[in-house]
Amino acid sequence: MSELSVDHLLGIKNLSTEDINLIFQTADQFKEVINRPIRKVPSLRDITIANLFFENSTRTRLSFELAEKRLSADTVNFSASSSSVSKGETLIDTVNNILSMKVDMVVMRHPNPGAAVFLSQNVDSTIVNAGDGAHEHPTQALLDAFSMREKHNDLKGKKVVIVGDILHSRVALSNIFCLQKLGAEVRVCGPTTLIPKYIHTLGVEVSHNLQESLEWCDVANMLRVQHERQDIKYFPSVREYTQQFGLTLPMLDSLKKDITIMHPGPINRGVEITSEVADSDYSIILNQVENGVAIRMAVLYLLASKKKMNFKG
Numbered sequence: 001m002s003e004l005s006v007d008h009l010l011g012i013k014n015l016s017t018e019d020i021n022l023i024f025q026t027a028d029q030f031k032e033v034i035n036r037p038i039r040k041v042p043s044l045r046d047i048t049i050a051n052l053f054f055e056n057s058t059r060t061r062l063s064f065e066l067a068e069k070r071l072s073a074d075t076v077n078f079s080a081s082s083s084s085v086s087k088g089e090t091l092i093d094t095v096n097n098i099l100s101m102k103v104d105m106v107v108m109r110h111p112n113p114g115a116a117v118f119l120s121q122n123v124d125s126t127i128v129n130a131g132d133g134a135h136e137h138p139t140q141a142l143l144d145a146f147s148m149r150e151k152h153n154d155l156k157g158k159k160v161v162i163v164g165d166i167l168h169s170r171v172a173l174s175n176i177f178c179l180q181k182l183g184a185e186v187r188v189c190g191p192t193t194l195i196p197k198y199i200h201t202l203g204v205e206v207s208h209n210l211q212e213s214l215e216w217c218d219v220a221n222m223l224r225v226q227h228e229r230q231d232i233k234y235f236p237s238v239r240e241y242t243q244q245f246g247l248t249l250p251m252l253d254s255l256k257k258d259i260t261i262m263h264p265g266p267i268n269r270g271v272e273i274t275s276e277v278a279d280s281d282y283s284i285i286l287n288q289v290e291n292g293v294a295i296r297m298a299v300l301y302l303l304a305s306k307k308k309m310n311f312k313g
């Protein structure tokens with residue numbers, strides 16, 4: 001297979017396992033490119049990509065921008081806070097105005113779940129979802145699984161626990177879809193109030209015991225508590241949350257095996273994970289960030305080649 005089955009990257013749910021493996025094989029090649037002295041290829045020369053961020057971001061935004069530059073694309077960046085959105089312009093009008101300046105592809109982060117799907121149905125451009133509310137964050141899940149694959153080779157049969165605020169997490173949902181498509185077993189762990197009631201229908205196990213989940217898993221993906229998406233208190237205090245679901249080095253050292261610790265960032269050091277763990281040999285957090293550029297290069301390249309955009313190959 002040399003072509004994606006989709007025209008946009010809106011989520012992992014509608015990708016096939018073959019799509020994911022094609023993205024990984026392409027990212028393997030781009031990872032080699034970005035580790036060369038000359039880190040640039042001409043593949044997307046003369047293609048213009050707009051990065052529309054209606055919500056804050058450090059990693060995803062810079063990673064997409066670097067991926068675009070490494071592929072020789074032209075880029076324009078848009079922040080909602082400094083745009084005419086604050087004057088009442090709609091999302092469709094905003095994007096159509098940007099597209100009329102001969103933009104070929106749109107990368108968008110938006111606080112509303114479904115915003116990327118909505119855009120793909122209402123404007124004439126290729127859309128890449130860089131995170132839509134608590135719905136999906138497909139490139140994060142791809143870079144997470146790619147990083148696990150580097151460490152553990154085949155993910156088939158591997159046990160992965162996702163710990164923390166599952167209820168408000170787009171990373172959790174995209175990871176569940178991605179890992180299951182690659183044959184991994186997935187468990188979620190956190191306080192009852194932060195685990196969606198329907199989650200078992202996705203075929204994941206549920207646990208409220210971190211120590212027991214660490215004993216079960218090969219990989220633990222630690223998530224931040226997303227206070228900004230919470231309108232009520234889901235647990236009595238941050239201190240209590242940390243006592244029950246915060247990961248410490250003694251917990252890892254007490255296991256009779258080596259497990260891999262991941263975190264999508266941003267980290268709240270001392271809450272869901274201590275600094276000792278984040279900076280330890282158990283952690284592949286910075287490898288995840290590094291792999292994000294290669295994964296995003298692969299996604300942009302494959303979508304552009306599917307649409308045969310003025311393509312340099």
Ligand code: CP
Binds near residue numbers: 056057058059265
């Ligand atoms: N992991 C992630 O999406 O980080 P940012 O919010 O900084 O992009």
